[in-house]
Amino acid sequence: MAEKTETRERLTLEDFDSHEAAFDPVAWLNSRLSKSNVPFEKLDQHLASLSMSCQLLCQDTSESIELASNQLVSQLKPSARDLERMRQEASKGYGRLGDVLEGMKDADQRKRSGLRGLAEIDAVKTRVETACSALREVGSWDRKVKDCESLVHAGNLPEALGQLVGLKGVLDAFRMLPEFARKSEQLTKLQEQLLSAARRRARAAVERSSAEELRACREVFAGLQRQDEAASIANGVFLDLCERAWQSQGPGAAAGQVTLGARAVFDALAQALEERWPLLQALEAPDSEEEPPPVTVTAVKAVLTSLSTKLVEVIGDGRTGAQVDEDTANTRASMAVGLLGVYVDGFDRLAQCAALLGRWAEVAGHEVLPWPLLREVVRFVLLRPMEDDSNALAPPQKQRPSEAVLAADSNATRLLQMPSTWSRRLESQGASQLAVPWLAAVDEANAAYWRQWDRLIDTFDNTLKARSQEASAAGNTTGFDPSFLQEVMQLHQVLHDDLPAKFASFQADTMQQVGRLRSSQSESAFSTVLKEKMKDPRWCALLGIPSEASLRSAADFIEGSAGTSGVLPAAAAALARAEAKVRGVVTRCCAEPVSKILRAYPEMQEWTRPDSDEAAHGPLQCITLVPEHLFSLMPQLEKSQESSLQWLPAILEASVDVVVEKVLHIKQLSAAGAQQLSVDLEYLRKVPDALGSTGGTEAAATRLRELLETVEFLAAQQRRKKECAAQGTAFVEESRAIARWAERPLRAAMGL
Incomplete structure (x- = not known):
C-alpha cells in the first residue's frame, strides 16, 4: 500500500489545509505518515518521495503565479491610458476656470470704480447744497438769534426752545464756512441762557405751586436733553425746606434739640410731599403721571441723606466713647431713644404719602438710616439698660464668703428672669424689628455678668492664699480648713447645679421672646429700611455693636443657619468658665495641704x-x-x-x-x-x-x-x-x- 502511494501520489495545496491559525510542518508530517502506514524500514524512501512531491507542487505554484501576473500586467495598460486622458481633461478645465475668475474680477473692479465716482458726485452735490443753504441763511442768522433771546427774556420758553432747535438746523449749513465756530459759540450761549431761565422758572414755579409753568419747563428740559434737571430742582427745593425746618429748632449738642430738629425735618418733608405732589407729577413725562415719579424718590433720598449727615456730625461714628460718665451716657441714651422714635414715626408717615405709595423700597435702599445712629440705638437703647440691670445684680463684694454665695445666687436668679422685661422695653419703643441686635445684646450683657463672678471667685482664692500663709506662720502642718472647703464647694454647687438649670430656662425664655418679637414685626417702613441695610453681607461689621461675633451668632441662630453655636453662646461659655474657675479653687484647696506637708x-x-x-x-x-489627708477628704467630698x-x-x-x-x-x-x-x-x-x-x-x-x-x-x-x-x-x-x-x-x- 505504501509503495503504491509513493508511485502515484502527487501533492496538491489542499493537502496542506489546516484548521489552526498557523501551519505546523511537524504536525503535518506526522499526520501524513500516520495516514500512509509506512513501515519504519521504508521511512527514508517515503520521505524522499514526499520531498519530490513538495518540489513539484512548488514548481506548479510558481508557474501559476507567473501566468497570473502576466495577465494582470497586460490588463493595466488600457487603464493607465484612460487615467492619463482624465488628467489632461482636468488640466484643461482648471485653465478655463481661471479665465472665468479673471473676467469676473475685472468686472467687479469696473463696478467699484463706477460706485466711487457716484459717491464723489453725491458729496460734491451735498457741499453745493450746503453752501447754497448757508448763503440763504447768512442774512437771517442774527435776526433769529435776537428773536430767540427776546423769547427767553420774555419768558416764552417753549417758543424759544423751538427757535433754538431751528437755529441748530441752520448751524449745520455753516459747517463748511469760516463762520461756523463763532456761530456755534453763539448757539451754546443761547442754550445756556434758555437752560438758566428754565431753572429759575421751574424753581419759582415749585415755590408758587404753579403746575402750568412746571410743564413748560419740563418741555424745555426734555428738548435740551437735560432730564436730570427736574430731579436737581426738586432736590434743591426740598433741601431748602428741610434746612429751614432744621434751623428753626436751633439744634445743638443737646439731645432734645437734635431730636426736635430731626422731627421738624420729617414733618416738613411729609408736608411738602403732600402739598407739592401735583407739582412733582408735572416734572415727569406724561406717560408716568399714574405712578409716583422717580424725581420724588430722589428728593426724599436727598433730604434723608442730608439729615443723616447732620446727625453723624452730632453723634460721631458711634463706635467710640462707650466708657463715658453717667451724665454723658444719660444724654446719649435720651438722644438715641428720641431719634429712634422720630425715625420710626417719620418713616411710617413718609411711606403713607401718596407720592411714595408702592415706592418706599426704592427709598429704603439708600443711606437714609445712618449706621452711627443704629450703633447709638443698639448701645444705649438695647445694651446699656441690660448692662445696668446686670451691674445692679452683680455678686456682692463686702460680705463673708458664705453670705456672698447666697446673695449672688439670689441676684443671678433675678437676672435670669428678665428677658421678658427687656423685650417689652424694646416693643414699647417701637423697635421690635431689632430682634437680632437685641439677642446679641442679651448674649453680651449676660456674658459680662458671669465675668463679674470672677471677683467673687477671686475673693475665695485670695482667702485660700491668706489662710495658707497664716497656717504656715502658725506652724500648722497641713493648713487645711474644712469649713472653708465647704464654703468653696457651696459656691461650686451654685455654679454647677443650680444656675445651669436656671440658665437653661433663661435660654428658652430668650428664644420665646425672640419669636414673639419677630411675630409682632409688621411690615413697617422702619423694618423695610432695616431689612435693606442687613442685606449687605458686611452688616455685622458695619454695625459692630455689641460685637461683630455676637451679631453674627445671633443672626445665624435666628435664620437657622448650619453650624450655629446655639442661643447665647458667649453667655454659656462665660458661665462654664466661671464654673471651671471655682472647680480649680476647690482643687487647690484640697491639694494645698499636700504642699504644706511636703514643703x-x-x-x-x-x-x-x-x-x-x-x-x-x-x-x-x-x-x-x-x-491620710486625701482619705480625710472623702467624707466631706x-x-x-x-x-x-x-x-x-x-x-x-x-x-x-x-x-x-x-x-x-x-x-x-x-x-x-x-x-x-x-x-x-x-x-x-x-x-x-x-x-x-x-x-x-x-x-x-x-x-x-x-x-x-x-x-x-x-x-x-x-x-x-x-x-x-x-x-x-x-x-x-x-x-x-x-x-x-x-x-x-x-x-x-x-x-x-
Missing part, C-alpha cells in the same frame, strides 16, 4: 545618706501623711451634690503635681537617697488605686509610674557608674526610654 521634702537629709547606711525599710513620715469620684481625678492630679515638683527640686541624691525616693514613690503610686480607680485617676497614676521608673533606671546607672569607677573600666550607660520631663533634674541630682 521640706526636697531638703531632707535622707537624700544624701552614705551608701553604707542600711537600706530604706519604708516611706518617710511626710509621705504617709499625703494619703461625698456631701457635695457630685460624687466624690468626680472630684478625685482633679485632686489627685493636683497632688501628684505637688509631689513631682518637690521631687524635681531635690539637689543631690546618693544611691541610698535614690533608694529611699523609690520607696516613697512606690508607696504613693498605690494611692490612686486605694482611693478608687473607677475612672479619671489614670493620669495621676501614669505620672507617678513614669517618675518612679525614671528614678529606678537612673539609680541603677548611678550604681553601675560607681562599680565601673572602682574596677577602672569605662562606663557606658544603658539605653532605655524614660520620662523626658523628669530626666534632666534627676540626672543632675545623681551626678549623671
